[in-house]
Amino acid sequence: MTTQNFKKIKQVLWIILFANLAVALLKIIIGSSIKSASMTADGFHSLTDGSSNIVGLIGISLASKPVDEDHPYGHKKFETLSGLFIAGMLLFIGGKIVFTAIGRFVNPVAPQITIESLITLAVTLAINIFVSTYEYKQGKNLNSYILISDSLHTRSDIYVSIGVIFTLICVKLGLPAIIDPIASLVVSGFIFHASYEIFSSAGGILVDKAVIDTSKVKEIALEFEEVKGVHKIRSRGSENEMYVDMHILIEPKMSVEKSHELIHLLEKKMQKEINQNLQVTVHIEPFYNKSETANSLKF
Missing domain, CATH: 1.20.1510.10 (Cation efflux protein transmembrane domain)
Structure with a gap:
């Protein structure tokens, strides 16, 4: 604000x-x-x-x-x-x-x-x-x-x-x-x-009650081709100051520069579709195979 x-x-x-x-x-x-x-x-x-x-x-x-x-x-x-x-x-x-x-x-x-x-x-x-x-x-x-x-x-x-x-x-x-x-x-x-x-x-x-539907966050994140999986989604705050943090899986060989750019694009898209006052914190994890991805997607 x-x-x-x-x-x-x-x-x-x-x-x-x-x-x-x-x-x-x-x-x-x-x-x-x-x-x-x-x-x-x-x-x-x-x-x-x-x-x-x-x-x-x-x-x-x-x-x-x-x-x-x-x-x-x-x-x-x-x-x-x-x-x-x-x-x-x-x-x-x-x-x-x-x-x-x-x-x-x-x-x-x-x-x-x-x-x-x-x-x-x-x-x-x-x-x-x-x-x-x-x-x-x-x-x-x-x-x-x-x-x-x-x-x-x-x-x-x-x-x-x-x-x-x-x-x-x-x-x-x-x-x-x-x-x-x-x-x-x-x-x-x-x-x-x-x-x-x-x-x-x-x-x-x-008391930091969840303010965003996790399925909505997951849906937006998976629209990016580079994101292979999303989990541990959390949200808190109010309409004028909202926070989301989550873990995403990406290709292990993606550069730091590309990863940084991806996170900024992800935050801008969420601000546009959810709330302009939204701040996003992302933890990056390497994506290796389908079995590991399936396990990581469990909430």
């Missing part, structure tokens, strides 16, 4: 931060004034979006640092660590909402529904749709893990807000006040789900 990309990611995060803070404050103020636990919970959920943007800005600042002696592979995993921190924040907020909802089951409070509150939710819903769509597209364009994961988190706000609007309308139509804390539990469910998705995605990167 280039320095220019990091700058663009920061710009996107600043824009999304101000949008999320405006949405969150609006929901919390309106929710508290009409005594709606579900709307207030939705507001705190939106507030975590703003907090996650701040964490993202810190993470991107660290991730953008150049390679140094202590970090020969760079600092890009700080972006992934930021995602884990965001997931932890979501887990905490989700738990807090659950406890609040339980209290409302014991002492239910009927929310005061107004046309203004419904309009407020509709406006914030429209903002969330814009924020989620914009951030996701920018994340894809810039190959940014933090933007993509944060946009998926924001997307959960859309479904949550729809649920809150539905709940308030139901209360307005005469349904019992207990539907409000039930909606709060639904909100917490979305938050827990968002937390799980981020934990799962970030965890896969940090």
Whole structure:
């Protein structure tokens, strides 16, 4: 990822931060004034979006640092660590909402529904749709893990807000006040789900989960006539920094210069067909006969 990309990611995060803070404050103020636990919970959920943007800005600042002696592979995993921190924040907020909802089951409070509150939710819903769509597209364009994961988190706000609007309308139509804390539990469910998705995605990167189908790598490598066999294929990383290492069998008399050229051509082809940010490390082995090749191709 280039320095220019990091700058663009920061710009996107600043824009999304101000949008999320405006949405969150609006929901919390309106929710508290009409005594709606579900709307207030939705507001705190939106507030975590703003907090996650701040964490993202810190993470991107660290991730953008150049390679140094202590970090020969760079600092890009700080972006992934930021995602884990965001997931932890979501887990905490989700738990807090659950406890609040339980209290409302014991002492239910009927929310005061107004046309203004419904309009407020509709406006914030429209903002969330814009924020989620914009951030996701920018994340894809810039190959940014933090933007993509944060946009998926924001997307959960859309479904949550729809649920809150539905709940308030139901209360307005005469349904019992207990539907409000039930909606709060639904909100917490979305938050827990968002937390799980981020934990799962970030965890896969940090524990070096395979990111490429080995059959695809093998297929590309064997398209080169000089490659007689491929084995021990491994991959790790993320969309913006992907690594593959493997062993290939070639004619034992091939020169070092030709072997070097072959590896460069192989890497360029994989970058074109799999991911432009892919880095390939190849271990060369001599090819002698069919029986040895068959044995070496076992994974």
